[in-house]
Amino acid sequence: MNKTSRLLPKLLLMLAAILLPTTAAVAQERDMPGKPIGKASVLGNLILLELDKNALGERNLFDLGQRTLRFTPGSAGYRVESSPLRWDADFGQELSGHEVTLHNFAFPFSGKTWTSFSVGVTGSIRFGEADNPPGFGMGPTPRDQGGVSIGRFDPLSEGAANLVNTVPAICVFFKPRMSGKNYVKELADRVVVTWDVTEPWGNIQDFTWTKTINRFQAVLFKDGSIEMSYQQLAAKDAIIGIYPLVSGTAEKPLATLTGLKNTSVAAHLDLQNLELSVVDGLLLKVTFETAGPVLPEGEPGVSGIGYRVHFAADKPSAESEGPASGEIVWAIHGFAPRNRGTASTSRYFAFGPGVSRRVKTSGRTISIEGILPKPLRGATQLIVSGESSAAGSDQPVARISARPVTLGGMRDPEVHLSSLKPQDGPFSVVYEAFHYYALPNPRDLTCTVLKSLGDKFDFLAYYSDFRVDNQEAGTPSDGPLGAVGGAVTGIGAKQEGLENYCTQGRFQWQYIQPVYAGSNQMQERPPADAPMGTDRDITFYQQQLAEISQDGKIPPYMYAMSQIAHEMGHRWAAFVSAKVGDETIPLGPVHWARGLQAPVAFPYRRPTEASIMGGGVWQDNFDGTYTQLDDDYYVPATGWSYLDLYLMGLIFPREVPDFFILRNLVPAGKDANGHPIFKADRTKVTIHDVIAAEGERSPGVDKSQRQFNTGMVIVVQHGATPSRDLIERTEGIRKQWIEYFSITTGHRASMTANPN
Secondary structure (H helix, E strand, C coil): CCCHHHHHHHHHHHHCCCCCCCECCCCCCCCCCCCCCEEEEEECCEEEEEECCCCCCCCECCCCCCEEEEEEEECCEEEEEEEECCCCCCCCEECCCCEEECCCCCEEECCEEECEEEEECCCEEECCCCCCCCCCCCCCCCCCCCCCCCCCCCCHHHHHHHCCCCCCEEEEEECCCCEEEEEEEECCCEEEEEEEEECCCCCCCCCCCCCCCEEEEEEEECCCCEEEEEEEECCCCEEEEEECCCCCCCEEEEEEEECCCCCCCCCCCCEEEEEEEEECCCEEEEEEEECCCCCCCCCHHHCCCEEEEEEECCCCCCCCCCCCCCCEEEEEEEECCCCCCCHHHCEEEEECCCECCCCEEECCEEEEEECCCHHHCCCCEEEEEEEEECCCCCCEEEEEEEEEEECCCCCCCECCHHHCCCCCCCECCEEEEEECECCCCHHHHHHHHHHHHCCCCCEEEEEECCCECCCCCCCCEECCCCCCCCCCECCCCCCCCHHHHCCCCCCCEEECCCEECCCHHHCCCCCCCCCCCCCCCHHHHHHHHHHCCCCCCCCCCHHHHHHHHHHHHCCCCCCCEEEECCEEEECCCCCEEEEEECEECCCCCCCCCECCCEEEEEEECCCCEEEEEECCCCCCCCCCEHHHHHHCCCCCHHHCCCEEEEEEEEEEEECCCCCEEEEEEEEEECHHHHHHHHCCCECCCCCCCCEEEEEEEEEECCCCCCCHHHHHHHHHHHHHHHHHHHHHCCCCCEEECCCC
């Protein structure tokens, strides 16, 4: 997801407030070539992919039901023990917000005493301000403003480490996206916080159609002791642990790797040294030293530049300037968000498993720190290399060659809580991540299929009987933007990295992860007893969809069509801008802006639909207000806008009606039918404005690809056979996808799903 021209839009995705699932949000800093990790064969109309042994690693599911954990503080950290459940059935008062104020005592934690703290409905307690306050932000503002948060697509196995040294926090059962009630009761010597919450339910991204029961409790004692109790948990994945801030007072040098001065490179990118050290026996600190001062945040030149350190436990090959396989990357990227005014908003952020998002600069140095990534824990020696890159490309402009570094003096804060005894420890920070299977490398999935069956697929969609470590049932998407007949230009995204997907040029786009057969979106229809949800849920539309259906039923696999159409639509959209007069206006940059007028040309099921890629259908009320007749969410499944079809090469520029974009949206009530009304500033846009910004789409309509083939892949673990549900549901999605594509392209293109 990160080669040259596609790097910045995809990383911006991590910093933008995004409503829809989209291209991968996890920044892997090199498009390492994929490799086969299993065996692919044909099973009827489907592709069966059997993974190699250990391709998914081990899952670690919650095992503390009906147990109480006690964390006892001491001068050097916490001792931990597990005991039978202790539960206070008197919850006290329901918490109306997030803030709790103590009146009877101050709670000692992380080197301070606190008379207030913030409770997150998603299962955590935070002391002090949030690590990422609203503003520039790391992705969308968290739905839960209390407690802690991690990135939308962060695996829990990695998110647990990313929380270290961000804010003082206690993760009682931290599981993003939960909702429900919190209760608080303060006594003379303790405060009791109780959660009665449910996992998300009913939506396209969910695993259940109904609410689930999750009851757990934390007791904070006056002496600093902490108890966490688990009465009833339907959820099996979460982060549990104690996260005081690390003082950073004890730093032990490990190694200094030296580079060569390169006067042809800007001084702030010319790497002279790469220093590694251990902080407080817990954190690995990496410091880049450059030939000249590092650009401070706020400088215009910060945007787009990068610094990367590569770790591997094996030796690099003779030809490689960095680790050859199994590498982990920590990266620093500079950003200046679009439409945020001047360069004063430019910032540095760090990405990678276990690394803190925070970046520190001082003179000629820029540094990051974090927990040693899990695949490398236990290693006594690492192979380490570094590099920097300029804005506009992730190709290195300066390197520090790979060299061995001997580790020592680091303690792993991740433990098995159920097996700890008081004599274990003490721990300054201690946690456990309960999670499903690790996400396979998507390029490895692709290479397994293409190497086995040939380079004959435009798209690949993956489905499985097992869950992966993602809080959402849906999947992001990515790909090298291949094409039959040569690269596509004029769509705001560039073909690149074909070799990393083992394709000669045809393969275009794919799911990042397999969709679980037991998730909502893989079921043909909601169960008969499923409760009605909000207007973001398919259950909300059951009656109106059934009324217009020939068989009186809701159309099959509506959630699955929303997912596959939206994700595969990212092959063409929504990356373009429009040049209107002297102003270049982003229409995305990854989904069509909410205020973009994007009516569907060939609706899928309803008369009025907004694009599956975002935007809306807006009615001009000619009084400065606009009524939103269909919104930018993609449930129920919708078709493609005229702009989408142009970018797909299916309609001529002259067939795209003039449209507009609404900016500075301000709510102004609702109409008689419940449609929201907004005040907004309207800017007219034409397809010629898009062409002025991006160039004309090539190949044009007369030479564009019209026939596409999707490989529908069912993924099983080593030695397993696919379940009947997995086969039948994937086959049902396959048939519906072919029909959907024909309808929504106005029969100007066709889709097959043929593995042969």
